[in-house]
Amino acid sequence: MNPVRRGLSLLAALRTAVVSMPRRLLERTWAVLTDDGVRPALLFLIAMALAAASFGTFLVRGGGDPTRLEIGLQFGSLGIVFYMSLRQAGTAPR
Incomplete structure (x- = not known):
């Protein structure tokens, strides 16, 4: 598999994982990071x-x-x- 295509598929999987997380968890994580x-x-x-x-x-x-x-x-x-x-x-x- 092409390394660029593999990297893009990993980024898409990461985006899907982040989107599927509960909103409250994302807000708390953002609050901690900022x-x-x-x-x-x-x-x-x-x-x-x-x-x-x-x-x-x-x-x-x-x-x-x-x-x-x-x-x-x-x-x-x-x-x-x-x-x-x-x-x-x-x-x-x-």
Whole structure:
């Protein structure tokens, strides 16, 4: 199967799954994701997951030079932490 067609079918399946969810659950999930108090924790968890994925791929491969995937995961984690620090610096009391 063509990778693009497979990706589109997965997106369609995801859309169908989201549409079939109860509206109240979707509203509660959206409220959690847009809450300013929860956002730093979620971003930190995403950054930690990216770093752990990079470390996991390093261990699975058995070491050696880092691959593009590992470097990309590390830069993704670094970018999220940098974004969080800029966002927190902008909201600090003066």
